[in-house]
Amino acid sequence: MPSYQVINLWMKSQGRVINSTNYWNLYAGYFKDRMCQELVRLGDGTPPQDGTGVRCQCYELFKRSYPDTYQDILNIYGSLNMLTDNQTIAQCTQSFQKLYKRVGSIVSNLIPIL
Numbered sequence: 543m544p545s546y547q548v549i550n551l552w553m554k555s556q557g558r559v560i561n562s563t564n565y566w567n568l569y570a571g572y573f574k575d576r577m578c579q580e581l582v583r584l585g586d587g588t589p590p591q592d593g594t595g596v597r598c599q600c601y602e603l604f605k606r607s608y609p610d611t612y613q614d615i616l617n618i619y620g621s622l623n624m625l626t627d628n629q630t631i632a633q634c635t636q637s638f639q640k641l642y643k644r645v646g647s648i649v650s651n652l653i654p655i656l
Contacts, residue, residue, distance in 0.1 A: 545644055552645055568616040569601050571623060580604065 583603040605612045
């Protein structure tokens with residue numbers, strides 16, 4: 543389970559809801575996996591390397607191509623990517639420990655506020 547999902551579940555259990563979906567970050571993975579397909583959006587003058595400026599232009603063109611569904615496409619991509627992530631048990635344990643520490647630090651920072 544990715545960190546944002548753990549944090550959202552914890553926030554919901556405490557009666558707080560946040561929308562932390564960062565579509566730019568989701569698109570970065572989408573772009574990496576489908577770089578040739580996405581670079582076609584730029585036309586003939588496509589630079590051969592992956593730069594943030596190139597990705598930004600492709601992202602804007604992607605959003606224009608799918609104005610009503612680009613968020614759904616990226617959400618589904620993120621979910622599928624999470625499900626197909628093949629990790630060993632040790633990697634899963636390490637990921638869980640990172641999330642545990644992160645949620646613990648968030649909780650400890652919220653306690654003085656409450």
